[in-house]
Amino acid sequence: MANRSRTSTSYSTSAPTTYPSYTYGEYTTTPSRPRSRKGTGRPSTALPRTGASTIARIEAEQVICAVTESRGIAPTVGLAFVNLDTGEAVLCQICDSQTYVRTLHKLRVHGPSEILIVSTASSPKSKLFSIIEENLEVIESKLTLLDRRYWAETTGYEYIQSLAFAEDVEAIKISVSGNYYAVCCIAAVIKYIELGLNKTFPYHSLRMKYEPSEGSMLIDVSTIHSLELVQNLQNPKSKDCLFGLLNETQTPMGSRLLRSNILQPLTDSETLNTRYDALEELTTKEEMFFATRAALKNFIDADRVLTALIIIPTKPTIHTTEQSINQVIMLKHFVNSVNPVYEALTGARSAMLHNIRELCAPENVRPVQDLINNVINEDTTFAKQPLELRNQRTYAVKSGVNGLLDVARTTYKESMEDAYQHSTELSQEHDLQLELKYETARQFYIRIPMVELDDRPLPPVFINVFRKKNMIECQTLELMKRNQKVTISHQEVVLMSDEAVQGLIEDVRGNMSQLFKICEAIAMLDMIAAFAHLVTTQDYVRPQITDTLAIRAGRHPIREKIMQHKYIPNDVYATQQSRFQVITGCNMSGKSTYIRSVALMCIMAQIGSFVPATFASFPILHQLFARLGMDDSIETNVSTFAAEMREIAFILRNIDKRSLAIVDELGRGTSTRDGLAIAVAIAEALVQSRALVWFATHFKDIARILAERSGVVSLHLAVEISNNDTMTMLYKVAEGAVTESHYGLKLARVVPLPAGLVERASEVAQVLERHIQRRKKTSLAVIKERRRKLLLSLKEHLVQAHSGVMEGEVLSAWLRELQKEFVKRMTAIDEEAARADQEGDLEEEVDAEMGDEVLHDGEGVQEEPVDTDEQSKPRPLPVRQKSVISISSHISSSEYESTVRAVSENEY
Ligand SMILES: Nc1ncnc2c1ncn2[C@@H]1O[C@H](COP(=O)(O)OP(=O)(O)OP(=O)(O)O)[C@@H](O)[C@H]1O
Structure with a gap:
């Protein structure tokens, strides 16, 4: 029989340890320390004591932390730290392993002086409780039990709403959405500070932030969703998502580990290389691979x-x-x-x-x-x-x-x-x-x-x-x-x-x-064996960790598996000098697939998998953001634009040079002109962030407007247009912006739309284009008319002066005033002309592509009244010349000269 010397649990101390347990009105301030575990003879999960002081702990700082976890098998741990000396509040939620490495790491980083834990975790002792207890000396903290009722999600959200800096509230709410445990923790900490330490915070006074767990890449909830990392958007049961593709695991533990890795890829190159080495060994040693899979x-x-x-x-x-x-x-x-x-x-x-x-x-x-x-x-x-x-x-x-x-x-x-x-x-x-x-x-x-x-x-x-x-x-x-x-x-x-x-x-x-x-x-x-299985069945390559993102013949891992036809591989290359890539191209040319494949390959590389390419090198990314089309979400379509802007605000707030972002069709949820303006402004901010960004868009102007910016490159997905105007998608990335116009119409021809619809659309497009040309001319004709009127008025004044009674200094002063006034008004007209000219160019391009908006606005049927003579014989206008120089082209030179001469003679 086995030795029956009983201990109550493997993590309990031999004598019962008491911790202060708090409910309303019962707070004390002298919690006792747990006994040392030395001499128990059991393996310890305690952190090494080398460098025992916490990384970020500053002596005498009072940092209160609350920690709680999910009841599931793979623990999800929520943490919230409030620093009473700096007014900083940090929330985080971690998918941890059974040894709670990430949680302990987080505790070490923030060095709480006091750790609050839900009182029910102490009896019977949960594993998290025991591990924290075991490491208390290393963390240099004390443990306090807090009644479960203070860990309320709604209270947490109320605190975020009322205590975070006003401008941060929305961003924090987005970051913590879905992070239930982190929100409960902030509720517990603040409640404890209020009731136990008798301290309250004024409104919007806390520097609150959500911090992803160190050592892993932050992928926010919306990116996880839109990139289909763990679930297919169309069919939640389908295996067509990254997790479904990679999940060749054979044990529930392996499958869980894979899932948590996909959600939190690693950022430590050394660990990644260790995984690559193991994977390489398994893929090259067939016998070992099969024996492992069988075991x-x-x-x-x-x-x-x-x-x-x-x-x-x-x-x-x-x-x-x-x-x-x-x-x-x-x-x-x-x-x-x-x-x-x-x-x-x-x-x-x-x-x-x-x-x-x-x-x-x-x-x-x-x-x-x-x-x-x-x-x-x-x-x-x-x-x-x-x-x-x-x-x-x-x-x-x-x-x-x-x-x-x-x-x-x-x-x-x-x-x-x-x-x-x-x-x-x-x-x-x-x-x-x-x-x-x-x-x-x-x-x-x-x-x-x-x-x-x-x-x-x-x-x-x-x-x-x-x-x-x-x-x-x-x-x-x-x-x-x-x-x-x-x-x-x-x-x-x-x-x-x-x-x-x-x-x-x-x-x-x-x-x-x-x-x-x-x-x-x-x-x-x-x-790792599951990755090896994929490497042997698919054609994947071992990535390298460098400063450059370079992929030769990269493929979209999921699309290439489910597509009927052959997948066309593409190259990717991005450094700081080419960090912002504008991707244009016709509809269905493969823009989204291309940028998505880049993001997916980065994630694969950072969980230790090989990637679908013939060569791949990646920098370590710490954050990944995806702002992709919302067409699939009925819920978000209620206000596509608002959702889009909220997501972008979140990205802009968090993005930095260690991030990668893919942005698809930004600005489509509002009017064309506003959409373009917003897209340009956001693109500029993204360029400034120095992150690696792939920006797929139908606004060709973005490529033109940003062309001179350092770090910006323009690419497009090539198509072939035959003599009979049919388009063949090549799915190949090529340099420069897309040159094809009216590709929407060309593409519509191959789609089974009702008879005559595409022809009607082509007619409308032609009408719109004529209208744009005319409108451009129209506005210039109006300007020309105003110039003519101003000149005639000048002439009238000069003639009056010539025949009038003014002379000497009085006439001279009057003429100077007249000249000043004339120059001022003509300059204003010239500037307006220049503006109209520029807008005409821009509108011509935008409207030619987005003709639908012009139709909806009803502008296509309105024309401004114009002098019919002018319309029938349009003359080119020197619109960019300045002020009086343009006088000569509007009244006959002899007329002008004689008038001026007459006045001058009188004057001088
Ligand atoms: N590299 C590729 N090789 C083969 N087929 C591809 C490739 N890339 C995309 N496709 C095919 O083209 C289709 C359209 O691709 P995708 O949605 O990426 O185009 P898009 O340019 O983003 O379209 P839109 O502008 O209309 O949103 C995909 O469903 C896929 O079947």
Whole structure:
């Protein structure tokens, strides 16, 4: 038998530790420190003490932190820190592993002087509680329990609304949307500060920010959604998303790890290179790869099993007792599955595979195996079928542990035989081929194929009858009685096994840290092996981590898999000198696919996967933003423009030179001219941010307007237009902006629109173009008319002066005034002319492409009144010449000269 020296949980101290537990009005200020864990002899999850002071901790700063976690298997941890000395509040939410590495790292970075944790986490101790407790000395903090009612999401949002700097409120709300645990934490911290420390904050006084977990790339919720990282937008059940593509994992732990990596790619190049090395080794050593995949196939959800083993039920029931035996059987299955992994990785050279092999070494598993073998029968195995699992449960604990156990087992065996006997008798009595089946809810029941009855009615002994396809399922009263007997005898066995099982679980808890480490190693191996599977089936390449983003023949990982036709690969190249890439091109030419592929490949590279290209090099990115078309979201279409602007505001607030952004069709949710203006302004801000940006747009002017800016390059997706005006998409990126015009109409021809519709659209486009030309001329004609009038007025004044009574100084002063006034008014007209000329050029281009808006505005049918003579004989105007120089072209030179001469002669 195993040593039965019991500790309450693997993370508890031998003497109970007391922490202040606070509810309204009960605050004290002297919480006691937990006892040191030295000498417990158990593996520790404590942080190394080297450099024990926290990274950012400044002596005497009072930083209050609240921490809470999800109840799931892969813990999601929410944290909020409020620095009472600097007025800074930081919220974060982390997808962590069972060892809570990221949470501990975050705690170290912010160095809270006090950590608040929900009081229910202390009894029974949650794993997070125990780990924090274990690391308190390193973090140099004290632990305080806080009643659950203070962790309220609505209160959190109210605090953000009222306490964050007014201009930050919206951005924070976007950042924390979906981060429930972080919001609850800020509620708890501030409530505690208010009620426990008797301090309140004035409105909008806190520097609040949302901080992604260090060491990982920030991908906000909207980017996760629009890039289809974990879910397909059209069909949430489809596997056509990045997670669906990469999820070739074979264990639930591997799959979970992959998901959390996709949501938080790494930013540490060293770790990434370690993963690449491991992946390369697995892809080049075929035997090792297949052996590893075969070994991983056997694993059950060890995260779940281990987590269940550390939770002590407060009210044990027969069900929880049964579950405990199941968990022990599953634990046995888990530890026995580890050795094949160790064997499969024999000869591993890369650091990661080597370390995983070391962790899976027999000496690490044997202590637990020994404990299990002391209590559990050697031939007990995990079974998925409920009847088989019940049998395994019944015979799990070794004979001799409890004398009565064997008696109870004999009763169980006999009642099982009774049930089978009953079924045999029924079969003979009614001349029917019966099948005795079992399921947890109904227990034993009978299944009879319909053909057996051969139009006979079912004998009345069969009750609870229902038909399932071509089978009849039923029971008999006798069978139900025998079921009852089996259940009672099984429960007796379970209860008698319980003491031995609980003893075993307590002993195993002492090895939990090691078991979790092995579990994490298996998850990592599974994820890498899944990547290796993709590398062997698809044509992927190992990326390099450099300062340059360069991809040769890159592909969209999901599109290339699901497309009917061949995917055309493209190159990508971006440095600081070409950081902002304007991508133009016809509709359906592949702009979105191209920019999306860049973002997806970056994520793949930063989770340690190879990428779909023939060569790839990536800089480490710390933030990734995607502002993509919202066409698929009914909800956001309610106000596309507002949603678009909110997203862009968030991006502009956070983007920096370590970020990558892809922006698609910005400014389409408002009028063409405003959309263009906004798109240009946003593009300029993005250029300034120094981030790597791909900006796909139909506004060709953006490329023209930004052409001279340093760091901007213009690319387009090429198309081929044949003689009969049909377009062929080449899906190839080429230099410069797109040159084709009216591509929308050309493309519309190949779409099955109602007859005559495209022809009508072409006519409208021609009318619009003529109108634009005319409008340009029209506005210039109006200006010309105003010039003419001004000159005529000048002439009139000069003639009056010539024949008038003014002379000498008076006339001279009057003439100077007249000249000043004339120059002023003519300059104003000239400037207006220049403006009209420029706008005409811009409108011509924009309107030619976005003709629909002109139609909607109704401008296409209105014309300004113009002098018909002028209209019939338009003359080119020297609009860019300045002021009086243009006089000569409006009145005849002889007329002007004679007038001026007359005045001058009189004057001089
Ligand atoms: N590189 C490629 N190779 C092969 N087919 C491609 C490629 N890129 C895109 N396609 C195909 O072209 C279709 C349209 O691509 P995409 O949506 O990227 O075009 P777009 O230029 O963004 O269109 P729009 O401007 O109308 O939004 C895709 O659904 C895909 O089938």
